[in-house]
Amino acid sequence: MKRADIVKTLLLVLVTGWFLVLIMVPVFGIMQEAIKFGLANVLSSLMTPHARHAFLLTFWITVAAVVINSIFGIILAVVLVKQNFKGKLFIEGLLDLPFAVSPVVAGFMFIILFGPQGLIGSWFEGQGIKIIYALPGMIIATLFVTLPFVAREVMPVLRESGLEQEEAAYVLGASRWQAFWRVTLPSVKWGLIYGVTLTVARAIGEFGAVIVVSGNIINRTQTVPLHIHQEFTDFNYGGAYSAALLLAVISFTLLITLQTIYRRTDRV
């Protein structure tokens, strides 16, 4: 075997091994534990009120995060790519802050800000609206940790396609709104879809920021990851494995579906 071939083989073994150890083995482990637990038991532990509530809550938080961050992410990307203003680089740098800051730290930030004694929270408290230890706080925390995904995925696509296509739409008689819907948005479609996928994946899995702001109240403010953690600390391993398995299956299905569509369409 030639030297280059040996290097190639070694690299392939390394990559596959890394992938197996870090991803496949843990997934397999969860599956095995859940199966050991028994299918009937898996289903019944997923049907408990706690579990059902957790999945429903995660679903709504994810929907809110996707809708709000898609709209805001696209606006952010359009502004950052197509407009020139002072402090643009600063905002672009700040955009990655949610990736850099520990989610737990972010959660505490929101408690300080929106808590009953907090700067903004005390005002809402006066209006009878609870933010922290309630759904609004959990949505805000999830929005924070998923903020960069859509914007970060849409920006390069937007930058690459440039201004000309929109200008072409204008000279052909399109209004700004028409140009956006018919030209800009379709041209960033794949960036948007990818950004949304990442947002969903992160939103359904977020633990740190959410546990801090939610107060982790069973049947009230427990999302699926919090529920899994609860079951785990209660030594109810079967329940933890079942919920974990379902969560993993949802994430995997999402990613695989996306990849399949992406490969099937000729991306022109």
Place this chain on the structure above:
Amino acid sequence: MGIQVKDISKYFGKFCAVDNVSFEVAEGELVALLGPSGSGKSTILRIIAGLEIPDSGEVFITGRDVTTLTAQQRKVGFVFQHYALFKHMTVQKNIAFGLEIQKRPKKKIAEKVDELLNLVKLQGYEKHYPAQLSGGQRQRVALARTLATEPAVLLLDEPFGSLDLKVRQNLAAWLKELHVKLHITSVFVTHDQSEAIEISDKIVVINRGKVEQVGNAHGVYEYPESRFVASFIGQVNVIDAFVQGSKIVIKDTSIAMDNKGSDTPDGSEIVLLVRPEDIMLQENPGLNALPCRIKQIHYRGSFYELDIELGEILIKAIENKNSFMKDNWNEDRPVFIEFKKYKVFDIREGHGAVREQLRQLGYIE
């Protein structure tokens, strides 16, 4: 009147991209905006289309003042340099775009798209995406898309700039044909003087944001009004010289010729601009024949190009194939040349600046 541009200026920050430009385009005329890159010609075109807002000045299209109208309202036809086709739409959808915006009936749109596909010779490509087309095909789709809404004027920004030479020549000839057929008032931007000479009715030469000269191809080529025009349109030799009595003496030599057609005062430094094809070779000394030496002969297919040493200076000459008897003229041979036609420019115009400009354009080293 097709298009009238009146005293428009445009600054980008402190840089003056368009400096008080005025010109007119008659109805049905095909006009070239010709200039080097960065001369402001594209900006002028974009101002006409409403894609840039001038800092001052007015734009009229078919007699109507459109200065305050947006691009959407002006509805001129604009063909972008890089086509700007909608990548996610098929050829058919691209062409139909303007008509769909106008909410024309579906049947009418389909008919018009068919008609245009025919016109640009792209039948059978309806369902293709821009990425599946060649450069020339994309350019034709861009043109069809623009023509679909039947604009009163057609603006083309470097329409053939990013195409291969052969495709460019074909497409340029085809555009000319199309213009003859449709007779739509058209302005196109180009940095390629041969393209401008070949297909336009009128050339507006732009340099540093200003109009240098307006005229037809013949006028601009044969009677340049400025040094810039002379050097930018066609090839030209730039020869330093000075006036001595009734003679013009080539700088750094004792070679002299009669000073005719120039009223520059004695002793002033001048620049001679001589086109290569205006240099005549002769075997024997004559009245105004300058002694020199053939350094190299290049065969160029339909003509010969010669490097000629005039004292220390190297100049280029072009000789017609038939009249050039290669056997007689060989390299290293002393010969005499006469300038059939030349242009004298006074150095007072700012010699250094002009030379710098010519250097940037690649006309001199």
